[in-house]
Amino acid sequence: MNLFHFSIQVRILRYCLSRARSYFGFALFICFLGVKADVRANDHYEIVTNLNVSETALTVNSLRSIFSMSLKTWSDGTKIRVFVLSDDDKLHKAFSKEKLNVFPYQLRSTWDRLVFSGTGQAPVRVNSIEEMRDKVINTPGAIGYLWRANIDENVKVLQIK
């Protein structure tokens, strides 16, 4: 192996390294973006309840049962009243997919089955985020979701475990 060959090999190696580094940087950047997007999606809204609700935290299972309308009472025995935005609302979609891990159409068919077989009730649908806020503030036992910007001391933010 002469010097010429060696220098070519080094060059190739250097080139590969630099490519690898840029790929790595790109991958890191993608991860970074992904994490950032994730944080942003989960960070901008919260599950909220009326102030009289005694719970401060819920398991994911309980949250799912509440929005599937099968869990009907809080731990102190009072009524749970569920409020949702329309199926195609951005916040409702984000909430269904991220917190409950279901698609809005699946929730809709669960609720339809309950209502039209007489074995349950559907959540109350509100038309706007303002109406959601009003209902959660003024209805005992209410649960819903709000953008961070709409949350103040008049509602309670629930932690989901």
Place this chain on the structure above:
Amino acid sequence: MLFVVGNLSVQAQEVPSQKQSELIRPLNKKLQSTDLFAQTDEIGASRVAEKPGLVSTAMQWLRSTDLPGDLQIHGFVSQAYITTSDNNVFGNSDNGGSFGLTEAGLNASVRPLPRLQLSAQVLSRRAGKGNSGIPRLDYAILDYQLYSHEANQFGIRVGRLKNPFGFYNETRDVAFTRPSILLPQSIYFDRTRNLGLSSDSVQLYGDVAVFDRGTFSTQFGVTLPVVDNRDTESSLLGLVRDGSLNREVSYIGRGIFETNDKRLRLGISGIWLNTSYDPKNPISSLNPLELGPGGLEFTPVFFSAQYNAERWTLTSEYAIRPFQYNHNFQNPNLNGLHVVGESYYFQGEYRFTPKWEGILRYDALFTDRSDRNGSDWVAENPARRHGLEHSRFAKDITVGLRWNVTPAFMLRAEYHYVNGTAWLSGLDNPIDLRTGRPFDTDQHWHLFAIQASYRF
């Protein structure tokens, strides 16, 4: 390097918005080109929307007013137009089509106590000669939750309850909850629907969390079936006769496992139905059609499976349906008759957009699973039954399209190619009493249907 990444991320954040506007532009162009179509649609929609407008304002008022006991009121109205190449489905459909299928329902529910729910629904169904449209009490239920902790619930229901079998039976009259205008007839017979639909019963129910993976929901009921109608009689006894069917204690149960993400649903349901015939007159030469006081047992088992993805849903159900008649009917055709029927379907639904959905299905029914082409049945009595093999099976290929115009208003159309006549209603396709043969049925036939449905 960090600086570079930072710069890149700033650029990248700008990119999506540029991409979006690029995406929107061609869409706008598309919209312009379809403006004409949209305008004609608007006219049609506004005409349709006139009536619901009143209803929806009333509902809006109901919803915005705080009602005592969490009262909820819901309802639906559906109208279908059905035309067939041969044979009658819901009216005289092979003669220029018919508007013979109208469904309407109104229900109310209250929760006077946190664990107590009362609900009732009145249903009107006009469908061929079997259902006249006279409103009837569909369900009236008292539901009390006895135990409740996180995802685990147990309770009891008393009253007239919808029979829980398969995926669709409990809400089969609500067009919005059905995958198609006609449910797969092999399992959800429309001719014996009143028998299958609801019954007076006491039911225990429970939901149990399964290892953080999903929920297992069970229902078990002791029931008195609703058998006092002509279609059921005609299906179970071959004809509408002078006497009537007795209501006897029957049992029904179902278990459904559903994963937490509601993607996979697996179910098994079973019915043990008992009924007996109460003749009005003793058998004599004067009424040769009368039967003796025989009893019959119908014990079907249903297996159901469904997979739900964001865009598509795959569903399949299988049923095995044993009938056992005892020896007291004093009729050679019914005495000791034991037939095991078999049904299944495979169905795919695809959501092109949230507004547009397509469906494709293959549905098969065999009245006697040991005689799938009906030849043995004909061989028993060739003089009377020759050429009627097709009344012992039905294979239905369905293609359909659904348009969710608004969340409350839906239009759809579907086409069926059917080989066989096993699920046709005997009332809409009558039998000649002298020959015991249907007047006019054809083995190969087509069905086309459109439907509009509104709900609140």
